[in-house]
Amino acid sequence: xxxxxxxxFGTWKSPISAQAIAAGSKSLSSVRIHGEKTFWxxxxxxxxxxxxxxxxxxxxxxxxxxxxTVNVRSRVHEYGxxxxxxxxxxxxxxNFSDNLVYSQRLGETAQPITHNSLLRHADFCVxxxxxxxxxxxxxxxxxxxxxxxxLVSLSMVEPGVSMVLAEGYDFYAAPRLSPDGxxxxxxxxxxxxxxWDGCEFWLGDVDSDGAISNARSLAGGPAESMCQPTWxxxxxxxxxxxxxxxxxxxxxxxxxxxxxxxxxxxxxQPHWVFGRSMFGFSDAHQLVATYIENGISKLTRIDVxxxxxxxxxxxxxxxxxxxxxxxxxxxxxxxxxxxxxxLRIDLAGAQCTPFAHxxxxxxxxxxxxxxxxxxxxxxxxxxxxxLFYPPAxxxxxxxxxxxxxxxxxSHGGPTGMAGNxxxxxxxxxxxxxxxxxxxxxxxxxxxxxxxxxLLKERWGIVDVEDCVAGAQYLAQRGWVDRERxxxxxxSASGFTTLCALAFHHVFKAGASHYGVxxxxxxxxDTHKFESHYTTQLVAGPLERExxxxxxxxxxxxxxxxxxxxxxxxxxxxxxxxxxxxxxxQALKARGVPVAYVAFPGEGHGFRKAGNIQRALEAELxxxxxxxxxxxxxxxxxVEIQGLYVHSAQxxxxxx
Numbered sequence: 020x021x022x023x024x025x026x027x028f029g030t031w032k033s034p035i036s037a038q039a040i041a042a043g044s045k046s047l048s049s050v051r052i053h054g055e056k057t058f059w060x061x062x063x064x065x066x067x068x069x070x071x072x073x074x075x076x077x078x079x080x081x082x083x084x085x086x087x088t089v090n091v092r093s094r095v096h097e098y099g100x101x102x103x104x105x106x107x108x109x110x111x112x113x114n115f116s117d118n119l120v121y122s123q124r125l126g127e128t129a130q131p132i133t134h135n136s137l138l139r140h141a142d143f144c145v146x147x148x149x150x151x152x153x154x155x156x157x158x159x160x161x162x163x164x165x166x167x168x169x170l171v172s173l174s175m176v177e178p179g180v181s182m183v184l185a186e187g188y189d190f191y192a193a194p195r196l197s198p199d200g201x202x203x204x205x206x207x208x209x210x211x212x213x214x215w216d217g218c219e220f221w222l223g224d225v226d227s228d229g230a231i232s233n234a235r236s237l238a239g240g241p242a243e244s245m246c247q248p249t250w251x252x253x254x255x256x257x258x259x260x261x262x263x264x265x266x267x268x269x270x271x272x273x274x275x276x277x278x279x280x281x282x283x284x285x286x287x288q289p290h291w292v293f294g295r296s297m298f299g300f301s302d303a304h305q306l307v308a309t310y311i312e313n314g315i316s317k318l319t320r321i322d323v324x325x326x327x328x329x330x331x332x333x334x335x336x337x338x339x340x341x342x343x344x345x346x347x348x349x350x351x352x353x354x355x356x357x358x359x360x361x362l363r364i365d366l367a368g369a370q371c372t373p374f375a376h377x378x379x380x381x382x383x384x385x386x387x388x389x390x391x392x393x394x395x396x397x398x399x400x401x402x403x404x405x406l407f408y409p410p411a412x413x414x415x416x417x418x419x420x421x422x423x424x425x426x427x428x429s430h431g432g433p434t435g436m437a438g439n440x441x442x443x444x445x446x447x448x449x450x451x452x453x454x455x456x457x458x459x460x461x462x463x464x465x466x467x468x469x470x471x472x473l474l475k476e477r478w479g480i481v482d483v484e485d486c487v488a489g490a491q492y493l494a495q496r497g498w499v500d501r502e503r504x505x506x507x508x509x510s511a512s513g514f515t516t517l518c519a520l521a522f523h524h525v526f527k528a529g530a531s532h533y534g535v536x537x538x539x540x541x542x543x544d545t546h547k548f549e550s551h552y553t554t555q556l557v558a559g560p561l562e563r564e565x566x567x568x569x570x571x572x573x574x575x576x577x578x579x580x581x582x583x584x585x586x587x588x589x590x591x592x593x594x595x596x597x598x599x600x601x602x603x604q605a606l607k608a609r610g611v612p613v614a615y616v617a618f619p620g621e622g623h624g625f626r627k628a629g630n631i632q633r634a635l636e637a638e639l640x641x642x643x644x645x646x647x648x649x650x651x652x653x654x655x656x657v658e659i660q661g662l663y664v665h666s667a668q669x670x671x672x673x674x
Contacts, residue, residue: 021413021414023413023414023415023416024414024415024416025415025416025417025418026415026416026417026418026452027417027418027421027452027648028410028417028421028422028423028424028452028453028500028648029423029424029451029452029453029642029643029646029648029650030451030452030648030649030650030651031410031412031414031415031450031451031452031651032414032415032651032652033386033412033447033450033451033651033652034382034383034386034450035380035382035386035443035446035447035450036652037447037631037632037635037636037639037652038632039378039380039443040378040380040443040444040447040631040632040635041064041628041629041630041631041632041635042064042065042628042632043064043378043379043380044064044377044378044443044628044631045061045062045063045064045375045376045377045378046060046061046062046070046377047059047060047061047062047351047359047360047361047375047377048060048062048100048292048340048351049100049101049102049103049294049340050340050341050342050349050350050351050361051103051104051105051342051349052342052343052344052347052349053105053106053107054107055076055077056074056075056076057074057075057076057342057349057361057363057374058072058073058074058084058103058105058110059072059073059074059349059351059361059374059375060072060073060091060102060103061073061375062626064626064627064628064631065628066087067620067626067627068626068627069087069089069090070090070091070092070102070115071083071084071085071089071091072084072085072089072091072103072110072112073375075374077363081374081375084110084123085110085112085123085129089112089114089121089129090114090115090116091103091112091113091114091115092113092114092115093113093115093139093140093141093293094115094118094139094157095139095140095141095142095155095156095157095168095293096141096157096190096291096292096293096546096547096548097546097548097592097593097623098291098292098548099113099141099292099293100141100142100291100292100293100294100295101141101142101143101155101292101293101294102141102293102294103143104143104144104145104152106145106147106175108124108125109122109123109124109125109175110122110123111123111132111143111152111175112129113139113140113141114129117136118136118137118138118139118140119131119132119133119134119136120132120133120140120143120152120154120173122175130178131178132152132173132174132175132178132179133173133178133179133181134178134179135160137158137159137160138156138157138158138159138160139156139157139159140154140155140156140157140171140173141154141155141157141293141294142154142155142192142193142194142293142294144194144195144196145196146172146196146200146225146229147200148200149172149200149229150174150175150176151172151173151174151175151229152172152173152175153170153171153172153173153184153194153196153203154170154171154172154173154194155168155169155170155191155192155194155293156168156169156170156171156181157547165547165550166547167186168186168188168189168190168191168547169183169184169185169186169191170183170184170185170186170191170194170203170205170231171183171184172184172229182229182230184203184223184229184230184231185205185207185221185223185231185234188207188208188209188219189208189209189210189547190207190208190209190214190218190548191205191206191207192205192206192207192214192218192290192293193205193206193246193247193248193293195248195249195250196225196250197250197254197256198250198252198253198254199254200225201224201225202222202223202224202225202256203222203223203225203231204220204221204222204248204250204256204258205220205221205223205248206218206219206220206221206239206245206246206248206290207219207221210550210551211551211552211554211555212241212551212555213289213434213552213555214244214246214289214290215244215289215290215434215464215471216241216242216244216555217239217240217241217242217243217244218239218243218244218245218290219236219238219239219240219245220236220237220238220239220245220248220258220260221234221235221236221237222234222235222237222256222271223235237271237274237276238258238260238262238276239260243260243261243262244260244261244266244287244468245258245259245260246258246259246266246287246288246290247259247287247295247296247297247298249296249298249299249300251300251303251304251306251323252300252302252303253303255270255271255323256270256271257269257270257271257279257298257306257323258271258276259286259287259297259298260276261287261467261468262276263278263281264283264467264468264469265282265283265284265285265467265468266285266286266287266288266468267279267280267281267282267284267286268280268286268298268306268308268321270323278326279306279321279323279326280321280326280328281326282310282312283467284310284311284312285310285311285312285464285465285466285467286298286308286309286310288311288436288464288465289432289434289435289464291432291434291435295339295340296340296341296342297309297310297340297341298321298341298343299341299342299343299348300343301320301343301344301345301346301348301366302345304322304323304324305320305321305322305323306320306321306323306343307319307320307321307331307341307343307348307366308320308321308341309338309340309341309350311436311464311465313392313466314392314404314406314436314437314438314439314459314465314466315336315392315439316335316336316337316338316339316352316438317330317338318330318331318333318335318338318341318348318350318364319331320366331348331364331366331369332369333352333364333369333371334354334357334371335350335352335353335354335357335362335371335440336353336354336355336438336439336440337352337353337354337359337438337439337440338350338351338352339351339352339359339438346365346366346367347363347364347365347366348363348364348366349361349362349363349364349374350362350364352440353377353438353440353441354439354440354441355387355389355390355439355440355441356384356387356389356441357381357440357441358376358377358378358381358440358441358442358443359376359377359440359441360373360374360375360376360377361373361374361375362374378443380443381441382443382446382450383413385411385412385413386411386412386413386446386450387411387441387446387449387450388408388409388410388411388446388449388450388455389408389411390406390407390408390439390457391406391407391408391409392404392405392406392439393405393406393407393489393492395488395489395492396488396492397461397481397484397485397488397489398481398484398485398488401461401473403458403459403460403461403485403488403489404458404459404463404466405437405456405457405458405459405485405489406437406439406456406457406459407454407455407456407457407493407498408445408446408449408454408455408456408457409423409449409454409498410423410449410450410451410452410453410454411449411450412449412450412451412452415452417452421500422497422498422499422500423452423453423454423499423500424452424453424454424499424500424503424504424505424642424646425453425454425455425456425490425493425494425499425500425503425504425505426448426453426454426455426456426505426506426507426642427455427456427458427486427489427490427504427505427506427507427526428445428455428456428457428458428506428507428508428512429457429458429459429460429482429486429508429512429515430457430459430463430512431508431509431510431511431512432462432463432464432510432511432512433460433462433463433474433478433482433511433512433514433515433556434462434463434464434471434474435463435464435511436459436463436464436465437457437458437459437463444635445457447635447639451639451650451651453642454493454498454499456489456490456493458482458485458486458489460474460481460482460484460485460486460515461473461474461477461481461482461485462474462478462481462482474556475555475556476555476556476557476558477556478511478514478553478556478557478570479514479515479518479557479570480518480570482515482518483515483518483519483522483523486506486515486519487519487523487525490504490506490525490526491525502527503527503646504525504526504527505526505527505528505529505530505642505645505646506519506520506526506528506529506530507529507530507531507532507638508530508531508532508534509531509532509533509534509586509624510532510533510534510535510593510594510623510624511535512534513531513532513533513534513535513594514534514535514536514572516529516530516531516534517529517531517534517535517536517572517579517602518570518572520572520578520579520581520583521572521575521576521578521579522575522578524580526581527581527582527645527646528581528582528583528641528642528645528646529579529581529582529583529584530583530584530585530586530638530641531583531584531585531586531599531602532585532586532587532634533586533587533588533591533593533594533598533599533623533624534585534594534598534599535594535598536571536572536573536576536598536599536601536602537571537572537573537574537598537601538553538557538567538570538571539564539567539571540595540597540598540601541553541594541598544592544595544597544598545593545594546592546593549593557570572602573601573602573605576602576605576606576609577605577609579606579611580611581611581645582611582612582613582641582644582645582659582661582662583602583606583611583612583613583614584613584614584615584616584637584638584641584657584659585599585602585603585613585614585615585616586599586616586617586618586625586634586637586638587599587600587615587616587617587618588617588618588620588621588622588623588624588625589617589618589619589620589621590619590620590621590622591621591622591623592622592623593622593623594623596617599615599617600615603615606661607660607661610661611661612645612659612660612661612662613659613660613661614637614641614657614658614659614660616633616634616637616657618630618633618634633655636652636654636655637654637655637657639652639654640654640655640656640657641657641659644659644662645659645662
């Protein structure tokens with residue numbers, strides 16, 4: 020019989036090491052099916068975050084298509100996505116290092132088909148009969164002016180030859196060509212809207228010379244979000260709209276949209292990156308879709324002739340995107356015990372075959388915390404959602420009557436969603452004796468438009484209230500130690516973290532990963548895609564100065580009294596280093612304990628294995644110092660200026 024060791028929470032030895040997480044982590048994205056092969060992208064932390072294009076046939080081992088000199092990423096909208104496309108005899112991709120588009124035929128060296136690195140491209144669509152790609156272009160040649168976005172064609176046979184197909188809107192996305200090549204559908208929108216607030220769905224005729232004529236808006240507007248225009252094999256056009264309050268699938272019928280299978284679920288997601296899809300056609304009349312219901316992903320078939328729905332049963336509950344073939348679905352999918360995978364699901368029997376895992380480190384189930392979906396009352400009586408992860412480790416038990424420290428975290432975006440797939444970066448904490456609350460605050464995707472709209476002009480309020488209410492909910496039930504509650508977050512979630520500490524006194528420690536501290540500075544420094552985002556999230560131009568002062572954590576740094584640690588990539592263009600550094604200086608000036616860990620060569624999010632490991636271990640060290648316990652891991656110390664808590668760990672570290 021296995022005897023557990025009695026040890027304080029936070030001191031448990033875990034088989035989930037920071038080194039293993041960092042060395043083995045691979046971001047997986049952009050699944051595609053072409054012929055008998057599946058294609059996807061793998062981000063390799065061990066190779067400084069380089070993204071490789073990988074392919075596998077049925078029953079075959081995955082093979083890298085691109086070599087070590089290539090980084091398959093696009094910087095359109097800065098977040099990219101849609102960075103490659105496949106034809107019968109070649110692959111086409113955007114290379115991150117020079118922003119050029121390349122063609123690579125089997126067994127040959129990649130050759131550029133564009134020549135200007137100031138012209139970025141993404142979301143490629145193949146126009147085979149005209150030997151060209153159709154793409155979103157972002158033009159950075161206009162010195163001193165905002166980048167211009169448009170739809171263009173790129174010749175696949177005459178490098179450097181292109182044609183503008185549509186322009187005039189601030190943003191374009193999802194160009195999709197009909198099967199006969201005679202019509203092109205796309206999405207577009209203008210400042211200050213974000214595409215999940217409102218956008219337009221357009222259709223144009225493709226002339227004999229390849230130009231677009233008779234372009235017309237079919238649907239959409241400032242109060243309707245559209246996504247994923249898709250053609251069926253017989254040339255019927257479908258799109259996802261949230262006109263009922265939920266992202267559902269519609270067929271285009273002349274000037275009208277006909278709902279296919281109306282449900283209070285989400286068949287769409289916010290357009291942060293290009294190329295993601297949640298449905299596709301297996302034949303002329305059957306589509307396969309994934310949708311989100313109460314935070315859980317499900318897979319289904321839908322007969323578009325009558326809306327009949329047939330569930331596809333799997334054990335996967337976090338499905339981020341799918342590609343559909345005639346006999347299979349390839350999905351990016353995870354469960355509470357399995358990490359994100361590139362997964363082939365045979366439609367005949369729903370047999371699941373993984374091609375790739377996001378990590379090679381898959382701990383045994385007794386070391387994994389199973390998330391519990393909870394709802395709790397937040398400010399004003401509204402319902403908020405979260406996933407609660409209790410501590411879990413097969414080898415340890417806490418002393419009687421002890422309560423675990425709590426880490427409250429939330430997704431970035433801020434329209435993202437906390438899924439329930441296995442994330443080792445989260446299990447890193449629970450296997451050491453922490454409880455974790457992953458909050459889907461008001462504004463999160465996956466719960467309908469009304470829930471997303473809760474954050475409108477209330478960023479830094481609603482999200483913070485929900486994080487605070489979630490922590491208090493757990494403490495009131497005796498599930499966590501209210502004297503050892505921390506909040507952490509990155510990017511938009513870093514802003515939530517800083518606001519929670521500046522405007523509330525519930526948490527005893529905080530960790531900000533490239534978090535926003537100054538809203539005015541964010542507006543001044545950020546890129547085009549988000550340059551008007553705060554109009555929707557915070558305030559319009561007339562009230563902006565006043566509200567920014569009221570809500571920016573930097574202006575209220577004097578209210579932060581608990582220790583903090585900051586992590587920042589020095590090449591971050593989305594949230595520049597100054598956003599963290601001004602907060603660090605403000606806290607130092609007041610004698611508040613603070614640590615700052617900066618990573619040269621990192622952008623928005625950390626991609627290099629050594630930096631991923633360092634960030635995890637530094638944060639654990641920080642919590643040990645602040646909450647007075649000694650982690651079992653051998654940790655490199657972090658300088659925490661102003662912290663004078665002495666413990667056994669201080670002595671071991673020589674502090």
